[in-house]
Structures are given as structure tokens and as C-alpha cells.
Amino acid sequence: MMKMEDYIFWGIVSFMWIEYLWDLYLSLRQRNVYLTHLKRPEILEGILDGKDYEKARVYALDKSNFGIIKDGYGLVLNSVIIFCNGLVYFWNSGRSMAGVVGLEENELVVSACFMVLMNIFNVITSLPTSIYNTFVLEEKHGFNKQTVPFFIKDHIKSFGITQVLTIPLTMAVVYIVKIGGDYFFFYLWLFTLVMSLFLMTIYPDYIAPLFDKYTPLPEGELRSSIEELASSIGFPLYKLYVVEGSKRSAHSNAYFYGFFKNKRIVLYDTLLKDYKPVSDKKDDDKNEREEIEAEKKGESKKGCDNDEVLAVLAHELGHWKLNHVLKNIIIMQVNLLLMFLAFGLLFKYSVLYRAFGFFDSQPVFIGLVIVQQFVFSPYNAILSFLLTILCRKFEFQADAFALALGKEEYLQAALIKLNKDNLSFPIYDWLFSMWHLSHPPLLERLEALKKIK
Numbered sequence: 001m002m003k004m005e006d007y008i009f010w011g012i013v014s015f016m017w018i019e020y021l022w023d024l025y026l027s028l029r030q031r032n033v034y035l036t037h038l039k040r041p042e043i044l045e046g047i048l049d050g051k052d053y054e055k056a057r058v059y060a061l062d063k064s065n066f067g068i069i070k071d072g073y074g075l076v077l078n079s080v081i082i083f084c085n086g087l088v089y090f091w092n093s094g095r096s097m098a099g100v101v102g103l104e105e106n107e108l109v110v111s112a113c114f115m116v117l118m119n120i121f122n123v124i125t126s127l128p129t130s131i132y133n134t135f136v137l138e139e140k141h142g143f144n145k146q147t148v149p150f151f152i153k154d155h156i157k158s159f160g161i162t163q164v165l166t167i168p169l170t171m172a173v174v175y176i177v178k179i180g181g182d183y184f185f186f187y188l189w190l191f192t193l194v195m196s197l198f199l200m201t202i203y204p205d206y207i208a209p210l211f212d213k214y215t216p217l218p219e220g221e222l223r224s225s226i227e228e229l230a231s232s233i234g235f236p237l238y239k240l241y242v243v244e245g246s247k248r249s250a251h252s253n254a255y256f257y258g259f260f261k262n263k264r265i266v267l268y269d270t271l272l273k274d275y276k277p278v279s280d281k282k283d284d285d286k287n288e289r290e291e292i293e294a295e296k297k298g299e300s301k302k303g304c305d306n307d308e309v310l311a312v313l314a315h316e317l318g319h320w321k322l323n324h325v326l327k328n329i330i331i332m333q334v335n336l337l338l339m340f341l342a343f344g345l346l347f348k349y350s351v352l353y354r355a356f357g358f359f360d361s362q363p364v365f366i367g368l369v370i371v372q373q374f375v376f377s378p379y380n381a382i383l384s385f386l387l388t389i390l391c392r393k394f395e396f397q398a399d400a401f402a403l404a405l406g407k408e409e410y411l412q413a414a415l416i417k418l419n420k421d422n423l424s425f426p427i428y429d430w431l432f433s434m435w436h437l438s439h440p441p442l443l444e445r446l447e448a449l450k451k452i453k
Helices: 004-036 050-083 086-099 107-140 148-179 181-210 221-232 281-296 306-321 324-346 350-355 364-375 377-404 408-421 430-436 442-452
Strands: 214-216 237-243 254-257 263-268
Touching: 004 050, 004 350, 004 377, 004 430, 050 086, 050 107, 050 408, 086 107, 086 364, 107 148, 107 364, 148 181, 148 364, 181 324, 221 237, 221 306, 254 306, 263 306, 306 324, 306 377, 306 408, 324 364, 324 377, 350 364, 364 377, 377 408, 377 430, 377 442, 408 442
Parallel strands: 237 263
Antiparallel strands: 214 237, 254 263
């Protein structure tokens, strides 16, 4: 006769497989779109030529095939961890590590060691897919700009910073749970709120520059126009940066960050058609060779003109003006408080621990992992879907805001150009799009812009 822990175990495993099969079904539906839409539809006339359409289709198909394999690989890894009591193995290994300094009975130290071992495991197991994605998939389609030394250095820095942040945070979480009494869930939420706001504040200024070079946007027409745009809607622009993302990838982006009166805008150099970063002669020669090679292939230079960049920023500033960022923060914090409350009700439930092989102990951090990652997985899936719907709504609203600022023509041109530069395939299966795409596809956005007029 099955015990309660067996029901919990198989329930978690069953949902993990159901979620995987659902995502696989959606991916196969979208993959079928790539395989069957060989010719450019008439609706794309004047938006995307036949050559760019085919390049986008092949890139999307390659990404789809890789994504299916990657998801299957992840399922296998998670299944091995669950069926082989991987959490017990890593916890006992953490105890052994802490035992080197005689602290094997200190749960805070053992939790930190457990987290380090899990981070090492995740880095090692993710390397094959990361290497393939960077040096095979992205390289094949002309997006990868990383060298092998750059890739290695990037991963080493990322791993080091992760440990510096997660070790004290893990110990703090366990400590708060142990001393917090019946209302520890509130103190834990308050701690995570403060820390998340703190990290959001320091990350752009002190952590992100460790990976990419940030330089002030030079004085000129574009800078003056951006400052004028920000001033016209009351955006408290403090600094304006360009990040040299071109050393990592050919994909483009723009975003803003900061609290209160200290807002910063960051533009990727790949977004700016006429921008030339200050670099050494070796980089200049490389960029010149790439431009010559692109001209030989009949390819126009990637990036947006100044008016198109302003339209993109008008969209991004719309998110600020309409309080989309604040609304998302509130939603996530309310959700986090509810999850900590649920953890407070469940973390002493010994059956949960036995379901994952912990018969003699109930470590706090293990309980948090079980509840947040496994018990709440159905809830997380539904919440992710609802947030996707909300995010799509926000994107349409931000587009409408840009139109209200008179950026209609340039926003349409920018959307089309960015879609082309990033080889984004414009046709999607409706169910795949609804479930996965937080940003509406190009054709939906263009059609929405027409209706707004």
C-alpha cells in the first residue's frame, strides 16, 4: 500500500512530465509552422523580403529543434535528481564539506555548502547546451561575437559573483526561518524585498560593468533628442549609456533602470546604426572587415536610425509612464509573500521531506526548495501564463503611448527593422504564441497600431 509520501512523490513527478509534454506539444505545433510556411505570405509584402524571410525561418527552425532537445535534456536531469535522491546526496556532500572545518552540525553553513555544490552542478550540466547555443547555433546564423576566452572568462566571473551573492543570502534565509517564530514568513518576505531592491540598485552600476563596457552616449543629435523626449514626459533621466553588447552578440535591445530621480537609459550599440564604439585598433579592424563582408553579401548595416531609436525609447518610456514596472514589482512581491506563507504552513510537514529521501532530518533550505520548486510547480505554471497575458497587454499599451507621442511611422519602421535584424520569424501558432510569447509577434503589433489610428 502506498504511503502519503509516495503519493506526493508521484504527483510531483507526474506534473513534471505533464508540463514537459504540454511544452513539447506547443513546440511541435510551432515547429510545424516553420516547416509548412516555406513561402512568404502576401501579408508580409513590404515588411520582409523573401531572402530575409527564409533566413528567419531557418533560424527559428534551428532554435526550435535545439529547444526541444534542451527541454528533454533538462527533464532527464531533473528526473535523475528526483529518482536518485539527488537532494539528499548534495545535502550530505554539503555536510561533508562543512565537516572539513568542524561545522557539519551547523545548518547555516551546511545550507551554504549545499547551495555551492548545486551551483557547480548546474554550471557543469548547462555547459553543453550553452556551448552549442553560442558557438554552433548563434554562430551559424551570424549572431555570436564571443571568442572562446571571452566565453570562459564570462562564465568564471558569473560563477564567482553568484557564489558571493548566494552564500550569505542562503545563510540569512535559514537564519530568519529559525529565529522568526510563527511570523517568520513575513520577516523572510521583508528581507527578500529589501535585498531585491538593493540588488536592482547596485547591479547596473557595479555588477553589469564587470561583463560589458558601459560608456556615456556622446553629445550629439541623438543624445539631445533623447533628453528632450525624456523631459517632455517628465522622465527623470540621470544618465544615458551605451553598452557594447556587440562583443557578445549581434542582437539588440534597450532598457531603463533606477529608482526615484536616478533613472538611467541603456542602449545596446547594436541598436544604433550610426554608433561606433571607442575601441582598440584590433576591434576597429575586425569591425571594418565585418562591414566589408556584409557589403559583399549585399546586406545593409544593422541597427536603427535616430528617429527609430527615439520611437523604441518612447515605447520603453511608456512602460514607465504607465507604471508597468511598478505593477510587475507589486505582483511579484505579493506572490512571493503568499509563497512564503505557504512555505510557513508546509515546511514542518515531514511527509514532504520523506518524499525526497529525507527521513532523519528536515533542513530548512531543503524544505524551501521542495515547496517553491516542486510543490508549487502547477501554481507557477499558471502564474507564468497569466503574467504572459498581462505582459502582452502592457506591450500594446506601450506601443499606443509611443503613438500618442507622434512616433507611429518610426515605431513601425523600428519594429520591422528589429524583427529583420534579429531574424525573428513573424508567423506563430496561436496557442504557442498565447502561452509563451510575452511580447506580441510583429504582425499583431503592426495590426494593433493600425487600429489605434
